[in-house]
Amino acid sequence: MYLRNTWYVAARSGDIGRNLLAVKVLGEKIVVYREEGGAPVALEDACPHRKLPLSMGRLQGDAIVCGYHGLTFGRTGLCLGSPTQARIPSTAKVRSYPVVDRWGMLWIWMGEPALANESKILHIDNSDNPRWGLSHGGKMSCACNYLYLTDNLLDPSHVAWVHTTSFAASGTEDTPLQIKADDEGVIVSRWMKGREVPPYYAPLVKFDGLCDRLQHYEVRYPSIAINKSVFTPAGTGGDDQNLPDNAYVMVSYHFLTPIDDSHTLYNWMQNRNTDPDDADVSARTAAGAANAFEEDRLVLEAVHAGMANRTTPYLDLALDAGSLRFRKGLQALIDKEAAAHAAAA
Ligand code: FES
Ligand SMILES: [Fe+2]
Numbered sequence: 001m002y003l004r005n006t007w008y009v010a011a012r013s014g015d016i017g018r019n020l021l022a023v024k025v026l027g028e029k030i031v032v033y034r035e036e037g038g039a040p041v042a043l044e045d046a047c048p049h050r051k052l053p054l055s056m057g058r059l060q061g062d063a064i065v066c067g068y069h070g071l072t073f074g075r076t077g078l079c080l081g082s083p084t085q086a087r088i089p090s091t092a093k094v095r096s097y098p099v100v101d102r103w104g105m106l107w108i109w110m111g112e113p114a115l116a117n118e119s120k121i122l123h124i125d126n127s128d129n130p131r132w133g134l135s136h137g138g139k140m141s142c143a144c145n146y147l148y149l150t151d152n153l154l155d156p157s158h159v160a161w162v163h164t165t166s167f168a169a170s171g172t173e174d175t176p177l178q179i180k181a182d183d184e185g186v187i188v189s190r191w192m193k194g195r196e197v198p199p200y201y202a203p204l205v206k207f208d209g210l211c212d213r214l215q216h217y218e219v220r221y222p223s224i225a226i227n228k229s230v231f232t233p234a235g236t237g238g239d240d241q242n243l244p245d246n247a248y249v250m251v252s253y254h255f256l257t258p259i260d261d262s263h264t265l266y267n268w269m270q271n272r273n274t275d276p277d278d279a280d281v282s283a284r285t286a287a288g289a290a291n292a293f294e295e296d297r298l299v300l301e302a303v304h305a306g307m308a309n310r311t312t313p314y315l316d317l318a319l320d321a322g323s324l325r326f327r328k329g330l331q332a333l334i335d336k337e338a339a340a341h342a343a344a345a
Contacts, residue, residue, distance in 0.1 A: 001334050002026045002258055003222040005111030007121050009255040009267050012139060013101045016040055020064065022055035026110050027260045030097060031055040035062040041075045042108055044095035048079075054094070103127070104136055105255060105267060111337075122224055124253065126271055135282040137253075137269035138290050142297050144304035146223050146256045146264040150330075151323040152296055153225035153254055154188045156215040159198075162299055166292045169198035171213070179322045181329060185220035188322035194234045200288050204281070205231045205248040206274060212237025217322070221330050225254035249273040252289065262304060268293065 010023050010032060021032045022045055029045040031054045045053045047066040057067035063074040063081075072081035077096035082088045098109040098116035103124055109116035126132040142149065152158060156177065159167040171192035180187045192213045197205055205211065214237065216228035230237065231248040243249070250272040257265040270289060275281040307314065316324065 001338060003330065003334050003337060005115050005337060006222055007107040007109055008257045009105040009265070010042065010099065010108040010257065011106045012267065013104050013106050016106055018059060020055040020057065020059065022053060024259045025108060026258055029053065031064065032099070032106065033059060035075065040099045040101060040106055042097040042099045043073060043077055046094065047071055048092055048094060103269065124271065131276055132271050132273055133276040133278060133282060135270040135286045137267065137286055139265070139267045140293065140297060141259070142264045142266055142300060143262060144264060144300045145261055146258045147327060148300045148303055149256045149264055149266065150219045150223055150225065150326055152300060153227060154186055154217050154219050154322040154326055155319060156188060156190060156217050157319045162295050163292050166200035166288060167198050169196050171195045177319065177322065179325060181325050185218060186322050186326040186329065187216065187218040189214065189216045191238055193237065197231055200292070201229065201231060201248065204274070204285070206246045207233045210234040219326055221333055223256035225256065227252040227254065266293070
């Protein structure tokens with residue numbers, strides 16, 4: 001079961017056009033395309049006649065013509081044409097999903113369409129700040145349940161073993177973690193004081209010498225992770241301090257979309273408080289992140305397989321407290337939504 005009354009990223013906006021793109025979200029097959037004016041459309045990817053995927057049909061104006069017998073459907077999902085007979089059957093309709101382009105992604109609302117509210121799409125802080133730079137990031141598909149990714153993105157410790165050439169530095173193995181939970185999700189964080197700057201960030205920070213470093217790992221329900229890294233000259237960092245002018249801040253946004261129970265679409269982007277117009281910095285940060293997230297993918301796919309096929313017990317460690325809190329909070333939301341849906345039925 002998934003949380004349904006929420007926005008998920010279905011695809012990159014740039015991947016949607018005047019073609020029929022088949023995607024799968026929460027186990028549902030969906031076809032997406034753009035109308036001639038550019039507006040995105042998402043429909044159930046199954047013709048109601050013989051369930052041929054509509055993505056195997058063709059676009060005619062703003063509508064899809066089924067590739068088997070020509071039933072035609074537009075953005076509402078209602079049948080607009082039935083070439084083989086005069087009367088359009090009243091049951092000839094497919095499900096239509098609300099979709100919105102925002103932040104270079106196509107967001108899809110998987111729940112009750114009447115509840116879709118664009119203002120609930122995550123806001124990217126500093127997106128209009130001229131002093132901040134943006135990397136559009138990347139995407140990949142992971143053969144693991146999305147909750148292994150939310151676990152990972154509430155787990156600052158794993159960088160010490162998984163990202164040895166990028167995010168690891170002394171302190172990442174054993175500095176204690178703080179956990180905060182609220183209605184939006186869970187934050188696991190820690191400051192590490194007087195440490196070296198890790199390799200990924202060393203060419204980016206604007207000061208020399210040791211640093212104080214914040215790892216802020218936040219996941220919002222159901223599956224958007226906000227990962228904030230702050231570096232200040234040693235002795236100037238901490239929750240109780242104002243950040244100095246030469247502090248380096250990078251925020252990575254991770255959009256995790258369950259394709260089904262064992263596959264996840266993973267899109268990310270990053271912004272930073274330096275080098276606003278430096279395409280080379282954007283390209284290097286994106287490439288470094290892509291390498292690191294590939295390291296995560298290998299581990300998490302093997303974790304998914306290992307947990308699915310386990311023959312002996314597993315255990316939790318103290319580092320899992322944040323991710324377990326998140327899983328519990330998300331399950332409560334899913335249960336509440338399902339109960340409300342059942343009561344309304
Ligand atoms: S399967 Fe689509 S019209 Fe027959
Ligand atoms: Fe990682």
